[in-house]
Amino acid sequence: MMEAKKVMLSGIQPSGELHLGNYLGPLRHWPSMIEEFDCYFFLADLHTITVRQDPAALRRRTLSLLASYIACGLDPEKCVLFIQSHVPAHSQLTWVLNCYTMFGELSRMTQFKDKSARNADNINAGLFTYPVLMASDILLYQPDFVPVGEDQKQHVEICRDIANRFNGVYGDVFKVPEPYIARVGARIMSLSTPESKMSKSQPEGCVFLLEKPEDILRKFKRAVTDSDTERCVRYAPAEKPGVSNLVQIYAAATGKTYEDVEREFDGQGYGKFKPAVGEAVVEVLRPIREKTEQLLADKAYLEQVYRAGAERASYLAGKTLRKVYKKVGFLPG
Numbered sequence: 301m302m303e304a305k306k307v308m309l310s311g312i313q314p315s316g317e318l319h320l321g322n323y324l325g326p327l328r329h330w331p332s333m334i335e336e337f338d339c340y341f342f343l344a345d346l347h348t349i350t351v352r353q354d355p356a357a358l359r360r361r362t363l364s365l366l367a368s369y370i371a372c373g374l375d376p377e378k379c380v381l382f383i384q385s386h387v388p389a390h391s392q393l394t395w396v397l398n399c400y401t402m403f404g405e406l407s408r409m410t411q412f413k414d415k416s417a418r419n420a421d422n423i424n425a426g427l428f429t430y431p432v433l434m435a436s437d438i439l440l441y442q443p444d445f446v447p448v449g450e451d452q453k454q455h456v457e458i459c460r461d462i463a464n465r466f467n468g469v470y471g472d473v474f475k476v477p478e479p480y481i482a483r484v485g486a487r488i489m490s491l492s493t494p495e496s497k498m499s500k501s502q503p504e505g506c507v508f509l510l511e512k513p514e515d516i517l518r519k520f521k522r523a524v525t526d527s528d529t530e531r532c533v534r535y536a537p538a539e540k541p542g543v544s545n546l547v548q549i550y551a552a553a554t555g556k557t558y559e560d561v562e563r564e565f566d567g568q569g570y571g572k573f574k575p576a577v578g579e580a581v582v583e584v585l586r587p588i589r590e591k592t593e594q595l596l597a598d599k600a601y602l603e604q605v606y607r608a609g610a611e612r613a614s615y616l617a618g619k620t621l622r623k624v625y626k627k628v629g630f631l632p633g
């Protein structure tokens with residue numbers, strides 16, 4: 301008998317434009333997974349409103365992110381691409397799982413602590429229960445693996461804890477998924493402050509996928525390197541965070557190992573290395589940007605993709621939700 305394909309699921313928030321961390325961390329690996337796994341990739345629009353959004357900009361970015369998913373190689377014929385808010389089961393399961401998640405464990409989430417420090421005037425309940433929505437996103441599809449960057453590992457771990465707690469009461473309702481974190485690119489750092497991760501909230505150190513090549517090159521030329529006297533291209537994150545980040549980016553963009561990169565730039569200063577990293581990134585992003593722009597010109601096609609995706613996602617999500625409702629004792633409607 302043929303073994304069923306394993307299931308993989310992941311999502312990105314359309315809270316800002318896609319950046320190089322999103323791409324080199326998880327996204328670039330996804331296209332190669334769609335042959336081997338049953339894949340579900342979605343746009344986490346529900347998550348974005350934990351921070352105030354401009355409605356028109358959110359709509360525009362959601363569509364643009366969908367176009368970029370396809371441009372990066374996620375063929376909608378071969379995987380399910382959908383928008384989180386189009387599948388109501390995500391919100392419905394969240395309520396149930398809220399009742400199986402402890403205040404104390406949510407209080408320990410580092411992202412909650414960081415985000416509430418940055419949004420002190422809007423520490424809303426959604427920001428606090430954000431990991432429960434993320435757990436629902438995942439558990440509805442019974443995935444084996446959840447490919448994410450390093451910063452989301454804690455959220456996948458709490459998802460596993462919630463699943464185990466629920467299963468402990470009701471039997472094996474949820475598959476307990478594994479995080480899948482690639483070694484190279486799991487944590488791309490800011491080009492301007494290499495001690496913090498690259499993120500849209502610090503645009504000067506962040507390279508966006510749809511940015512113009514000349515702007516990308518300029519950001520790399522200005523990238524902060526380290527004030528050590530050695531001045532050599534070497535991967536040593538603790539001693540040389542800036543240069544190591546550039547080595548990581550170059551390795552991820554070209555498919556080379558860190559050793560290959562060190563050898564290639566042996567004896568050359570940072571002055572040669574920084575523009576070379578910029579060029580490599582520009583070349584990787586060029587076809588993605590061009591394809592995204594092409595796809596955005598065909599709104600009818602994108603609409604058809606997300607409608608079909610929501611239908612396929614709802615089928616599987618609905619199955620899990622019905623099982624959960626039955627287990628907790630809700631009368632069937």
Ligand code: TYM
Binds near residue numbers: 326433434446452455
């Ligand atoms: P988000 O939208 O912040 O980021 C999307 C993905 O990009 C990864 N990432 C990075 N990887 C390497 N270096 C960086 N500097 C970097 N910045 C971001 C993130 O780890 C993530 O994999 N809560 C999630 C979205 C989400 C989700 C889910 C993911 C909602 N539900 C269910 C997986 C499964 C988030 O905010 O990611």
